[in-house]
Amino acid sequence: MTWTVDQQLALTATQAVAAIQSGQLKATDYVATLLARAAALSSLNALTTLDLDGALAAARRIDGLSGAAKAQLPLAGLPVVVKDNINTAGLQTSAGTPALEGFAPTTNAPSVQRLIDAGAIVLGKANMHELAFGITSTNLATHAGPVRNPYDPSLIPGGSSGGTAVAIAARIVPAGLGTDTGGSTRIPAALTGTAGLRPSVGNGGAERRYHDPNAVVPISHTRDTVGPMARTVADLALLDGVITAAGPLPALTLRGLRIGLPVPLWDGLERQVEDVARAALTTLEAAGVVFVPVAMSELEHLNSMVSGPIAIHEAGDDVLAWLIANHAPVRTVADIAARIASPDVRAIYDDVLADVTGAHYPAALNYWRPRLQQYIAATFADERLDALLFPTTRLAAVPIDDVNGSSVVSIDGAPSIDTMEAFLRNTDPASTSGIPGLSLPAGMTASGLPVGLELDGPLGGDRRLLAIGVAFEQLLGAVPAPPL
Template sequence: MPWTVDEQLALTATQAVAAIQSGRLKATDYVATLLARAAALSSLNALTTLELDGALAAAQRIDALPASAKALLPLAGLPIVVKDNINTAGLQTSAGTPALEGFIPKANAPSVQRLIDAGAIVLGKANMHELAFGITSTNFATHAGPVRNPYDPTLIPGGSSGGTAVAIAARIVPAGLGTDTGGSTRIPAALTGTAGFRPSVGNGGAERRYHDPNAVVPISHTRDTVGPMARTVADLALLDGVITGAGALPELALSGLRIGLPAPLWEGLERQVEDVARAALTRLEAAGVVFVPVAMSELEHLNGMVGGPVAIHEARDDVLAWLVANDAPVRTVADMAARIASPDVRAIYDSVLADVLGTHYAAALNHWRPRLQQYVAATFASQRLDALLFPTTRLAAVPIDNVHGSSTVSIDGAPPLETMDAFLRNTDPASTSGIPGLSLPAGMTASGLPVGLELDGPLGEDRRLLAIGVAFEQLLGVLPAPVL
């Protein structure tokens, strides 16, 4: 019996691959359904490029393979989207900024290539916050526009990987790739009811889980990484395994897991977010999870001494290196910055070009960051923790700011906060210290907005962290699809 459109749209990445490998679903039918879905939902501004002919041709090649060959492809026929700052051969990589519009790299980023080699099909490039320097995905570039949250199109979806998250939440694709510097896979995952993963980066050497040198329009080589995004943690594990060659997830039970609750990341939450998060804790505790309150009173101070100086100082040299390595149409950061369309990003690049935090960089990288890393590692070790747990964001999605892109928000009537600071507070420490972080859905507010929980794990324990996420997901469930 043919698959209905609704049945196809409901498939997770793992389910879709199994159906295509078994011959129960043709990749061409599935791709055609998702391309039609993308066209029908173009008002969400999730995509900057839709790969019509190329995606259908790739699907035809998958369908033409014998069953034995399909079985060897772990992502056989899986449609994905790729954030528009990740290099893709034959497809635009613009980072959502006018100076790079229409630029086509010569080669795929290694992470993209591994997915394609495993049978994945790139359906298109995903919209984003311009140059990844923001958490709203409100893009003022003429070729894009603000990415809209499918649960309420007047609200932000989070960023900077907002287009990837929206494409997944809106059932345009089951999975995709984003990037994460301070929270850019995890924040949009939390606000759109999906799952987002930031893999280990450590100090950038052997500890770095994904290696994509000069293949992503950067912010900071110390903090940047590609990260998979999907509707389930199990699908994140599937993509992570393909990118890294890792085996099956370790088996574990919820009962007896020791999960730390860092006090600073549970303070100042929007009431509706805290209500959902606390309800999830109650369910997990009933299943045997042991929650361990941890003070971590130095966390915010140590993190604050590192994040800004590293990102603002490294951006200029790192972007220049990408422009040169990729023979981009603009050859200087100043030329690229002169054409930035989003007011909030233009202001940040004024600071980048002036290197306003340059005098703080050496101390941030060589003194404060090692202290933060040691502090976090000691917390895991001394408390025998399997992970840390907290709400991914302090508040649910907020209205799109069509004038400034990113201004201020107030949490339950408290004094206004810078929007970026408000949403980054909980995700940034994992980015700064280089440990893996995972956001998964916790539930929905009374007004129908998604809330995410973040799990952070010890450096290098990525597969175990994903296994914990899968166990949490099996208990907490996935969120209903948005009504579109």
């Protein structure tokens, strides 16, 4: 079979692997097509590093395998991108910040290595919000530049894993890895019409599904995790299964599924986002899904007592630990902070260096976080819920602020609020409490911008959550490709 360029670009991760395993598509042809696509769309700033020679060499190795050997590789020949704060051996891991530009670790993060061992090919590193401390991916470092939304390059793609999301949405790759501290896989997924998973973290022990110690330029060991991103939830399940060695998704019946609608996370939405989200509810309800409004009146207060104090306090010690463990060219957090390019990130690092939340940290970690976790767990149990559902973000993509990186936004003419606060409101509780969260496309606004729906599940229920997401995406359908 001869594959046209358009046919190759349209392949999902699952389809691409099947085509390569069956011998219908050569990995070298596929990688060459995607490398050309990356070069043609370089103005989107999705990537910070493109590994042409390495990717083609890896593709040739896949093509040289027998059919039986390829069949043993669940990701045979699958090109992926890796967010620029996740360690990759021999490839830059700069976290989008000038002090780490050009630094290449000597080993891969475990999550990356599991993908490679399964046959995946790292095409390059993905741009991001500098040091992952933001949700716009407007990186003002000269070597990176702002990531641009493929549906409208004047708009943000979300962040901090914006480069991974844009590479996937723009058909540069079918899948990749991001990281998530407060919403950084799910927010860009929502704004680019793709899918993103934040896996369970819990309290960091056996409950943590992805283990990448000192292999990601961090914000918070309590909250950080690597997460897969793709164009479909089915592809997320494929990557998640490889990284965690999980079995097939559990069987699922939609009729009678009980899904909670948290009232606070449905309030104050942009009208065009709410219209799309409500239409999706109608479609799902017609298939037998039961929606249960849940008050969750304490959710925002409990989350606010945990979120900032943990992230700001842990960042200093955790970044230092990464620098030391990886023999980085800079030795202190102050050295990194002195060269930060983006004003919004510089302001946050002023707080990190001053440890402005240090006095609140013990209570946030040991009192308020357990209360938040218990509150969410009780909601699932008392209401007999399979998942919570709400719009991933309160609003669709907004214009790039290439002066500050992030400033303020207004939702339908309401008083302006901080951009990060506006976009984090709905994603942050899952991050803070450590439960799994999944964003999938819900549809498009009348103005042609993607809208995401988030599903949160009980701790450890990741595979069932993915099964629900797969069933929902089959009903809601894919969003149109960006007009590139």
